[in-house]
Amino acid sequence: MGRTREHSAITTEMSRIERMCVERGLKMTGQRRLIARVLSESDDHPDVEELYRRALALDSRVSVATVYRTVRLLEEKGILERRDFGGGRARYDPADRGHHHHLIDVDSGRVIEFSDAAHDAVAREIARRLGYETVQMRLEIFGRRLPESAPAGAKPGRRSV
Amino acid sequence: MGRTREHSAITTEMSRIERMCVERGLKMTGQRRLIARVLSESDDHPDVEELYRRALALDSRVSVATVYRTVRLLEEKGILERRDFGGGRARYDPADRGHHHHLIDVDSGRVIEFSDAAHDAVAREIARRLGYETVQMRLEIFGRRLPESAPAGAKPGRRSV
DNA sequence: GTATCTGCAAAGTTTTTGCAGGTCG
DNA sequence: CGACCTGCAAAAACTTTGCAGATAC
Numbered sequence: 504m505g506r507t508r509e510h511s512a513i514t515t516e517m518s519r520i521e522r523m524c525v526e527r528g529l530k531m532t533g534q535r536r537l538i539a540r541v542l543s544e545s546d547d548h549p550d551v552e553e554l555y556r557r558a559l560a561l562d563s564r565v566s567v568a569t570v571y572r573t574v575r576l577l578e579e580k581g582i583l584e585r586r587d588f589g590g591g592r593a594r595y596d597p598a599d600r601g602h603h604h605h606l607i608d609v610d611s612g613r614v615i616e617f618s619d620a621a622h623d624a625v626a627r628e629i630a631r632r633l634g635y636e637t638v639q640m641r642l643e644i645f646g647r648r649l650p651e652s653a654p655a656g657a658k659p660g661r662r663s664v
Numbered sequence: 665m666g667r668t669r670e671h672s673a674i675t676t677e678m679s680r681i682e683r684m685c686v687e688r689g690l691k692m693t694g695q696r697r698l699i700a701r702v703l704s705e706s707d708d709h710p711d712v713e714e715l716y717r718r719a720l721a722l723d724s725r726v727s728v729a730t731v732y733r734t735v736r737l738l739e740e741k742g743i744l745e746r747r748d749f750g751g752g753r754a755r756y757d758p759a760d761r762g763h764h765h766h767l768i769d770v771d772s773g774r775v776i777e778f779s780d781a782a783h784d785a786v787a788r789e790i791a792r793r794l795g796y797e798t799v800q801m802r803l804e805i806f807g808r809r810l811p812e813s814a815p816a817g818a819k820p821g822r823r824s825v
Numbered sequence: 826g827t828a829t830c831t832g833c834a835a836a837g838t839t840t841t842t843g844c845a846g847g848t849c850g
Numbered sequence: 851c852g853a854c855c856t857g858c859a860a861a862a863a864c865t866t867t868g869c870a871g872a873t874a875c
Contacts, residue, residue: 566832587748609799622786635807638770642803646796727857
């Protein structure tokens with residue numbers, strides 16, 4: 504919580520997202536740098552409201568309108584992906600984190616994130632056969648724990664299968 | 665445009681969705697019957713606006729508010745599934761239709777339904793590897809039309825259907 | 826310098842809700 | 851009859867936009 508206020512101090516380092524912005528020739532303003540940093544430091548799927556809150560905590564010189572404008576810009580540039588998890592708000596996910604899907608335990612409600620290149624290839628091939636190039640995809644599996652040799656201490660977290 | 669106009673004639677038959685409502689003990693009003701019928705006769709994924717339009721064409725004694733209230737009710741009862749295909753509007757899909765996935769054209773908003781046994785097998789195998797038995801799954805592919813025999817004048821619009 | 830960006834607030838969209846009257850069971 | 855439903859319009863929730871001043875390159 505207690506994020507120190509370094510403000511616009513000796514920020515020698517460029518955030519991961521900012522680097523992508525620069526690579527794409529975007530004009531970098533203080534606000535964009537700020538939002539890029541917030542995005543780089545987030546490993547969840549924040550909505551605009553949440554991004555705005557996190558940005559404000561670092562520097563008050565930013566408005567919601569700018570957050571909206573920036574995420575839209577970054578989405579157009581392929582830096583962010585917009586996700587619709589329901590709930591009426593768009594949520595954002597840096598595109599360089601790779602796709603991940605969700606396995607939802609129907610009994611406990613727990614969500615396991617995973618990624619699977621083979622699956623994605625299959626899905627992309629389906630799209631191609633239908634005449635489409637895949638821009639984004641979302642797979643949600645609802646499942647029930649197998650009673651088998653279940654490893655006892657299974658921990659939540661991203662997994663590659 | 666030639667939607668058959670049986671109107672409120674000798675509607676001896678109960679629509680598919682209406683039957684599901686009755687089975688769940690819902691009070692059936694004229695509006696709910698109407699909306700149930702529209703849903704039963706639709707084989708796409710209409711949003712509320714579109715449902716309202718189709719309902720109005722059959723009987724003018726219905727309001728958007730009631731359509732919103734009804735789809736929410738039917739969703740809670742498991743009769744409808746709410747889909748987020750982007751475009752800002754929720755779209756609805758009767759839950760009793762067979763298992764299928766969706767390919768969403770990000771430019772036109774059009775939705776293509778498909779099913780693919782090979783894909784489902786892959787997904788089931790992923791779940792099994794994670795220690796889960798698949799109960800249900802949902803795949804949504806967002807794609808852009810491949811420049812095959814594409815006519816030159818296709819402009820990416822905000823959305824259509 | 827100049828094209829672009831930003832904050833503010835007002836306007837747009839989509840969905841929900843308060844209320845008075847109407848309907849189902 | 852009593853509980854619930856509906857229409858209407860106003861409100862809420864989320865996102866976009868017009869404009870004047872500020873800023874990056």
